[in-house]
Amino acid sequence: MPLFPFGVRGFSNFIMAGLYIHIPFCKQACFYCDFHFSTNLSAKMELIKAICQEIYLQKDYFQQNTPQKTLQSIYFGGGTPSLLSENELLMIFEAIYANFDVAKDAEITLEANPDDLSLETLQMLRKTPINRLSIGVQSFHNAHLQASNRAHNAQEAQTSIKQAQDIGFQRLSIDLMYAFPTENHSHKILENDLKQAVSMQVTHISAYCLTIEPKTVFGKRLERNLMKEIDEDFAADQFDILINTLHTHAYEQYEISNFCQNGHYAVHNTNYWRGEPYLGVGASAHSFNGDSRQFNVSNNQKYIKGITESTKNTIHCAEIEVLSAKDKINEYILTTLRTIWGCDIEKINNITTKNNLVDFQEINYQTITNYIKTGLLYKHQNTLTLTNKGKFFADKIASDLFFV
Ligand code: SF4
Incomplete structure (x- = not known):
């Protein structure tokens, strides 16, 4: 059994800080998704300026409680961060590097959807400090992708992974979703999804059980009896298949939903799980400094207005919860x-x-x-x-x- 590799915030002096940036825009709404995002991209530049301003306003966030503030990980999540242009990404990086020390070997991840990862975009991303991609594949099965209103198809998912690897993104993760209802509770689609992921030599896989949340399209369908609840036994069987298949192919299940080969643990998420401090900027982002949690408002316009009216001492778009x-x-x-x-x-x-x-x-x-x-x-x-x-x-x- 491996030892816990790092200290734990509050128990050790070894501090590793992370920065999360929430990009709340998507091309279209996936039917299961209850994250904060908007499909109206007209306020994108205004919001990016607000994010840059928040990075400046929160530059001392870690110093309140910790002796140093070197960022060991930066994570662009969403929403769909792969909708950002080169110019928009560089604006955010400029704000980060102007206000924080970033470790030379920091893990810098961008969540990306396969339909955004053209060769041209991948080449652009390679020129930025981003050194890890987390690709939202979900499935290699077209019927499942269409049924959940994903913007890509199976071919695009495969091509994006292959091109990202070829262009030099060694650190690459994909998201997969299991427990998607199938005819006769067949496991063939999941088995094929896993086969594809393994054959493409993806070193990190995050696999999530489909859940039906109330405010989503699936949630509304469930409410109107147009869809059934996820069958718990079916989901448990799928989880079992997931664990066993990936185990057979030398993936370590280092967290319930996360698997990797050869110690390719996700630094950013591992820091969450071990209680390290992180700063989250952008609408709906959360922060944690060891003593309290801070929650930004989940509304783009209120966020932009709040940041415009904020000072370093008072962030107007966030609620704070002090932890006992x-x-x-x-x-x-x-x-x-x-x-x-x-x-x-x-x-x-x-x-x-x-x-x-x-x-x-x-x-x-x-x-x-x-x-x-x-x-x-x-x-x-x-x-x-x-x-x-x-x-x-x-x-x-x-x-x-x-x-x-
Ligand atoms: S799953 Fe991802 S791409 Fe789909 S709506 Fe949610 S945030 Fe957007």
Whole structure:
């Protein structure tokens, strides 16, 4: 079992900071998506200027609580960041480099949709500091792509991966979606999706279970009985196929939804899971500095107006939630249990002792013992990790261990 490779914020002096930039524009709305985005691109430049201004306003965000602010990761998420032009990307990079130190080996990721990744765009992206692409493939099956209103087809997905690899993007991840309803609950489409991903030698795969959210097109269809709920047994079987297939091809499931070969862990997301601080800029972006979370408004116009009226001391488009010691412990349990590095009880004890809280093992003794007996949890020295069977019940197990 690998050791947790880094420190954990609040438990160690080793600080790694991340910057997330939310680009809230998409060509069209995917039927399952409840992220914040707009299909009206008319305010794109205004919003990018606001993002650059927020980068300046938040330049001391990490210094409030941490001794240094070197960025180890930058992540353009969305929405669809691959809709940005060269000029727009360079404007944002200029703002970042003017206001933050960026580590020489920082991981700089851009989420991209296959239909945007022409050879010309890939060549342009190679000229920027971006060194990792996360491509929203979702499936290599045209019927699934059409049914969820994706803007690309299977051929474009394959071509974009191949061209990105050929042009030199060594660090490449794809998103896949499973549990998409199929006739007779057939697993053939998922099996083929995985076969394609493996054969294209993609080194990192994020695989998400389709969920039907209320405000999406799928959610509305469900409400009107035009669509069925996702079948839980079918989803569990698909998850099983996913884990076993990728395991057979030497992918390590280092987080419940994330798999990689040869230690190609995603630095940015791993930092989230290990509780490192990050700054999120843009409409709907979240930030975390170890003591509090900050949530930007999920509305482009309100965000732009809020940033225009903000000063370094007061950001007008964000809500702040200060975390209690119990919140910090619960977040730590929730995120670390999802990883192969697991949840270190010693680190929880450090917080409980400092805050006069009851001992974690004492209050959870019976719960932990039961989960170990039923083969869902594994304890090695002071670390709790989920077994393969336990991964199906990760959220339930974590919440049973929460401090309330
Ligand atoms: S899934 Fe991605 S591309 Fe589709 S609407 Fe959501 S953010 Fe946009």
